[in-house]
Amino acid sequence: MSIKNVLVAYNGLPGSGAALHGAVTMQKFFNAHLTGLFAHGGSQLSSQIKPWMPKRVKEAIMEVENQSNEEIENSFREICADVPADKLHWIDSDGPVQQTVASYARLFDITVIGMHETSDKPGQSHIEIYPDRVTFDSGRPVMIFPAGYRGSVFNNKAVVAWDGGRAAARALADAMQILETEVSVEIVSVGRSPLAGSLPGLNVEMVLDRHDVNVSIKQLDRTRKTIADTLVDYCDTSGAGLLIMGAYEHSPLREGLIGGVTHDIALHAKIPVLMSH
Template identity: 40%
Template sequence: MTLKNLLVAYNGGEASDTALHLGALMSRKYDAHLTGIVAHGVSNIVQNFPPWLAQKVAASLDDIIAGRVTELEDRFRSYLDGKVDPDKQHWIDVHADPDRTISFYTRMFDVTVLGQYENLPAADEYTLHPDRIAHASGRPILVAPKRFRPTEINESAVIAWDGKRNASRALFDAMNILETKRMVTIVTVGDKSVHRETKGIDLPTLLARHGVEAKHVVVPRGSGGTARTILDFCMEQKTGLLVMGAFGHSKLSEDLFGGVTKHILREAEIPVFVSH
């Protein structure tokens, strides 16, 4: 089975544009349908209006929102013109909380592509939080970094592996993509004692049975911590994709103290495929 239904969360931000660019490359590679979705809630400004004023401006705001959504759809279709078959382009507009909406829609698609977190002060009602969506959706997401515009997909990948549940989930969720890669490297940070060995089988053997040539390497944790070590390794390998499990610790813990998932999703300069 290959990828046939891709969803791109599109809000017009810089990172959103890179997600659309990546989605178009993937659509062409896999001959897949590409659906764009914009989800827009209520802006913080409007929420703070007094009730009497909110009622008076509601009609005007509806017109502004409708105009903005039309503009986003036009940009979406204009970018895909000549890149994706018109019969395989689709558009969805949902007036509801962005994170909750995208998390819900991801459950109907093979992969959802969205941009790194970015602050949209003039359009906060469109803001997306990739970490929240990854945690809530139950489906894999692919986070595109800002200013990521390769002319073609880099056919190498790195899998971050610590032997835990979330790492395994990400690896097998990404198998349809990994099967198309020319080179795959599995990286464990620290040493192999950080995860339980499986007697009689290893990851390169499992991947070989899927037609994927892979090697497993162990790298020492650098002074910048696990996240920085993984990102630096990806840069050294000139890889085009990082596959990783999300939230080895609790989401609350990462929100309060930071963590590998949040650090990588904010700092990566290559696409990151995550599952939780």
């Protein structure tokens, strides 16, 4: 089944701008529907409204907030100027950001999000998105874009981080339509062969070969670097345009407290990352 329904979480920050440019490219490639979602629940401005305030004061506060929301929608539509009108959609939600994005993501083929970032404007924490948590909560594939990235995830080189686990297998399946477009795909593992522990008669290299993917296998040396740093550095030096990996094979709480591959890559990757849980 082709990708026909793409969601992009857009909040006007640089990371979401990169995500939107990537989502527009995806829309054109698959002739898909593209929906922009601006989730902004619990803003500090609207929380200043008190029951005792005069009506005109309440209206003035809401006018300022609505103006900001309209500017974000206008920015979205400007970047999407080449998307056909019948394929372009916009949702403005005042629900809790993480919960809202994850809930909508469950209804889309893929969700595109900018890397987590903090606005340089005060009072904007209510629009911040943690894409790795959206991956965990939604159960759907999420593609994360670093701020400023403008390359294409198609017709390029992709790296698949493979450990044979459930999350990695899910990510591989979710990414297959994109992998089939790539010039080359490299399956990598850190500290062991990606084919270690393969089942008799079948392995991940053979699976991709059956999809007519130009696939190769690479074992990355285990050093004093973290696995996340090893993967990020390898993608950077090898010229990869997309990293595909499973998310949160360990619990998000554990990774958030002591660090982990998902958490660290979601914050430090230099290229788009497709994650699935």
